[in-house]
Amino acid sequence: xxQFVQSGAEVKNPGASVKVSCKASGYIFTNYAVHWVRQAxxxxxxxxxxxxxxxxxxxxxxxxQGRVTFTRDTSATTAYMEVSSLRSEDTAxxxxxxxxxxxxxPFEHWGQGTLVTVSS
Amino acid sequence: xxxxxxxxxxxxxxxxxxxTLSCRASQSVSSSYLAxxxxxxxxxxxxxxxxxxxxxxxxxxxxxGSGSGTDFTLTISRLEPEDFAxxxxxxxxxxxxxxxxxxxxxxx
Numbered sequence: 001x002x003q004f005v006q007s008g009a010e011v012k013n014p015g016a017s018v019k020v021s022c023k024a025s026g027y028i029f030t031n032y033a034v035h036w037v038r039q040a041x042x043x044x045x046x047x048x049x050x051x052x053x054x055x056x057x058x059x060x061x062x063x064x065q066g067r068v069t070f071t072r073d074t075s076a077t078t079a080y081m082e083v084s085s086l087r088s089e090d091t092a093x094x095x096x097x098x099x100x101x102x103x104x105x106p107f108e109h110w111g112q113g114t115l116v117t118v119s120s
Numbered sequence: 121x122x123x124x125x126x127x128x129x130x131x132x133x134x135x136x137x138x139x140t141l142s143c144r145a146s147q148s149v150s151s152s153y154l155a156x157x158x159x160x161x162x163x164x165x166x167x168x169x170x171x172x173x174x175x176x177x178x179x180x181x182x183x184x185g186s187g188s189g190t191d192f193t194l195t196i197s198r199l200e201p202e203d204f205a206x207x208x209x210x211x212x213x214x215x216x217x218x219x220x221x222x223x224x225x226x227x228x
Contacts, residue, residue: 035217045157045165045208045219061216095164104213106155108176110164 153213
């Protein structure tokens with residue numbers, strides 16, 4: 001079965017960086033784009049963008065362009081999301097999910113979420 | 121960017137009652153690429169409805185979706201105790217893929 005297992009919760013100081021991992025299993029990793037979604041406390045879900053595992057091409061939502069970087073390791077079927085220059089507003093749960101690359105699909109399978117807390 | 125506005129913000133109902141949730145888009149959602157998700161505290165969202173009206177795998181038939189263009193509705197025909205949660209709509213036909221702000225269905 002399709003499964004995403006994300007790395008554990010993180011607590012970071014303002015200005016630091018954080019890298020969240022998302023280990024995929026149960027499907028052909030390179031057939032699907034990996035998307036990232038952020039949810040700040042009590043807020044709506046925000047789509048951050050995607051990465052194409054085949055070639056590493058990325059697309060970032062305008063709201064997240066500049067401090068967010070998506071990468072992947074195809075041999076490990078793992079996607080990564082890094083946020084640099086962390087601010088208190090980056091405190092949120094970050095989810096990974098997928099859709100069939102090149103198509104419009106809803107997000108049926110989700111990781112369990114990774115809570116990132118930014119606090120001094 | 122397509123902005124999705126959900127109403128009401130909170131709906132207080134009793135088990136067995138009918139819930140009707142609305143999602144309005146700022147522009148037409150292409151090919152009815154509109155989904156509904158359920159989210160409970162501490163959990164990831166769960167896909168309920170896609171294509172505006174198709175139930176996802178394993179979703180009970182008390183959940184139904186309707187609508188097209190800019191107006192969409194999620195209906196829960198008879199609320200079960202496990203249905204009290206927050207519901208989000210999402211359009212996935214254009215970039216950025218946007219979500220509504222959510223409707224909380226709480227126990228009256």
